Amino acid sequence: MAKTPAKPKAGQPAQDPQAAPRTEIGSIGEFPLIDRLTADLPIHNADYTCKGVGDDAAVLQLPKGEKLLVSKDLLCEGVHFDMTYCPLRHLGYKAVAVNLSDIAAMNGTPRQVLVGIAASNRYSVEALEELYTGIRLACDRYHVDLVGGDTTSSAAGLFISVTVLGSAKPEDICYREGAKEHDLICVSGDLGGAYAGLLLLEREKRTFLSNPNAQPDFQDFSYVLERQLKPEPRTDIVKLLAEKGVKPTSMIDISDGLSSELLHLCERSHCGCMVYDNKIPIDAETCKALDIFDIVPTTAALNGGEDYELLFTIGQKDYEKLKDCPEIHIIGHIVEAAQGCYMVPENGPMMRLEAQGFDGFKQR
Ligand code: ADP
Ligand code: MG
Numbered sequence: 001m002a003k004t005p006a007k008p009k010a011g012q013p014a015q016d017p018q019a020a021p022r023t024e025i026g027s028i029g030e031f032p033l034i035d036r037l038t039a040d041l042p043i044h045n046a047d048y049t050c051k052g053v054g055d056d057a058a059v060l061q062l063p064k065g066e067k068l069l070v071s072k073d074l075l076c077e078g079v080h081f082d083m084t085y086c087p088l089r090h091l092g093y094k095a096v097a098v099n100l101s102d103i104a105a106m107n108g109t110p111r112q113v114l115v116g117i118a119a120s121n122r123y124s125v126e127a128l129e130e131l132y133t134g135i136r137l138a139c140d141r142y143h144v145d146l147v148g149g150d151t152t153s154s155a156a157g158l159f160i161s162v163t164v165l166g167s168a169k170p171e172d173i174c175y176r177e178g179a180k181e182h183d184l185i186c187v188s189g190d191l192g193g194a195y196a197g198l199l200l201l202e203r204e205k206r207t208f209l210s211n212p213n214a215q216p217d218f219q220d221f222s223y224v225l226e227r228q229l230k231p232e233p234r235t236d237i238v239k240l241l242a243e244k245g246v247k248p249t250s251m252i253d254i255s256d257g258l259s260s261e262l263l264h265l266c267e268r269s270h271c272g273c274m275v276y277d278n279k280i281p282i283d284a285e286t287c288k289a290l291d292i293f294d295i296v297p298t299t300a301a302l303n304g305g306e307d308y309e310l311l312f313t314i315g316q317k318d319y320e321k322l323k324d325c326p327e328i329h330i331i332g333h334i335v336e337a338a339q340g341c342y343m344v345p346e347n348g349p350m351m352r353l354e355a356q357g358f359d360g361f362k363q364r
Contacts, residue, residue, distance in 0.1 A: 023125040025153070033125060034151050037132045044143040048111040048167065051147075058147035060112060062167055069166040069173075071102040077157035084208070085201040088127055090229040091160070092134025098255065099164035100142050100233035101308045105253035106175075107238055108168035112147045113139065116161035118154035131160075142235060172242075174251035174312065179269035183249050183313040183334040188237045188327055190281040191258055192297055195304025196289035197221070197228025203293075223285045231308040237327065238310075244321045248312035259302040260355040261311050263341055269313075272339040273353075275332030278346050302343070303356040 025033055038053045051059040062068055075081060075095055096113055103110040115135060119128060139146050144164075204216045218225060234253075241248065250269050252261045258280070266273050282297045290300050301307075313334055314322065322328050332344075341353040 021126055024121070025119065025123065025125055025128070026121065028125060030151060033128070036125065037128060037151070038146070038149075041136075041146050042140070043145050044139075045111045045145055049145045049147055052112075052145055053148055058112070058114075060147070060165065065169060066167040067170050067173065069103050069106050069108045069168060070163065071099060071166075072161065072163045073099050073102070074159065074161045076159055082201075082205070083158070084205050086229065088130040089134035089137075092131040092136075093138045093230050094134075095160045095162050096135055096138035096142075096144070096164075097231050097233050098308060099162045100138070100144065100235060101231070101253045101255070103164055103166035104233050104235050104238050105251050105310060106166070106168060107172050107241070107248065107251060108166040109238070110142060110144050110164050110166040110233075110235065112145045112165040114147060114163040114165075115149035116151075116159075116163075117149065118152050118159040120154050120156050120158065123158060142233065172247065174248045176250055176252050176265050176268040177270075178248075179250040179265060179271050179313040179334045180315070181271060181334055181336050183315055184319060184330050185262070185273060185275060185311070185313055185332040185334065186248075186322065186328050186330050187254070187258070187281065187309055187311050188234050188329075189307070189309040190283045190286065191254065191307050191309060192282050192290065192300035192304050193224045193227035193286045194231060194306035194308075195228075195300045196286045197224040197226070198304075198306070199293050199295070200225065200289055201228060221285065221289055223283060224289050227286075228306065231306065233308060234310045240325065240327070244318075244325070246314055246318045246321050248314055251310060251312035254307045254309045254311050255305060257301075257303045257305040257356065258311065259343075259353045260305075262353055263355050265311065265313070266334075266337070266341050269334070270337050272335040272337050273332055273341045274335050274339070274344060275342075275353075276344050279329060279331040281329045281331075298343070298345075302353070 041053055043049050043052055047063060049060055077083060081091055099113060100110045200221055207214045250265055252265050254261050262273055277298050280298060280301050282301055287297045290297050342350040343353055344350050
């Protein structure tokens with residue numbers, strides 16, 4: 001197995017792609033670059049991966065009785081990430097992590113990824129190696145095989161497209177549809193942290209642009225910065241649910257904010273929901289960071305996005321099995337469609353849920 005590189009630390013200044021040493025991609029060419037990026041890749045899933053990188057196509061197999069799950073995400077510089085504060089190593093890690101999250105959201109296990117890269121001449125060989133350190137770290141940590149990809153140049157900026165392949169027994173797969181009236185609504189972990197981290201990073205970027213000598217002020221905010229820069233897919237929750245003998249009636253991962261995902265789930269399941277403000281899990285550090293920007297924590301949890309936690313519904317019969325799991329929080333219940341989708345605050349009137357999360361096509 002490959003030596004696992006040191007875990008990247010959040011909050012460190014992004015590396016300058018211009019910084020030495022710098023080998024131009026054009027000076028070594030495409031094939032030596034691919035060789036450098038893909039040297040000594042381990043295979044973690046020999047039952048699923050027969051042949052990885054190195055031929056015209058990877059050769060994969062599925063054990064009898066399992067279905068194949070496939071998903072893809074495309075990340076574009078300036079739209080999904082900002083090189084001023086996103087270290088390449090974290091970016092590589094995140095590009096894989098968000099894909100693994102999609103497989104977890106189907107209640108499946110990720111097995112392989114393919115990585116497509118298009119980079120402008122602003123990026124050196126060393127910069128792409130840094131990106132791949134993060135990609136490999138995520139693959140090693142989550143026992144996923146990097147089995148192929150494509151590498152090309154772009155006229156401007158960096159593009160990273162990751163395809164993930166996963167597997168699940170057909171009877172275990174969870175869809176967005178399937179939530180039924182009276183089901184309990186659950187979320188894993190805590191919410192709003194990634195958005196709090198983004199606000200801090202954007203603030204530091206503004207400070208840096210007005211005074212390049214300014215030192216970043218990230219004291220005591222390592223958790224929310226990690227939430228933004230280095231999210232972890234909740235494959236552990238998929239395992240936990242299996243151990244507890246619980247199959248969610250519906251599931252989705254929270255990439256665009258709780259509000260938007262609840263609406264997706266309810267729309268696909270033809271139902272409504274009632275969630276309770278005081279049940280939404282939010283970390284103390286998230287609250288502290290949001291306070292600087294005068295943002296109500298619930299607003300960040302509902303509309304912030306990029307938390308990559310799992311949102312799922314369970315039948316009431318399963319309540320006892322999950323009620324003592326510290327990483328799972330019951331935040332409300334499913335109602336009939338005619339009742340709509342609402343958040344119930346501790347005081348004051350019910351609030352209709354609206355999708356205000358991240359939308360790649362929205363005018364900014
Ligand atoms: P082709 O010309 O058939 O597209 P390539 O020369 O692009 O093949 O790729 C050679 C091998 O390297 C293939 O196995 C391919 O999947 C793999 N590969 C190419 N680029 C990447 C990348 N960025 N990450 C991982 N594997 C890659
Ligand atoms: Mg190719």
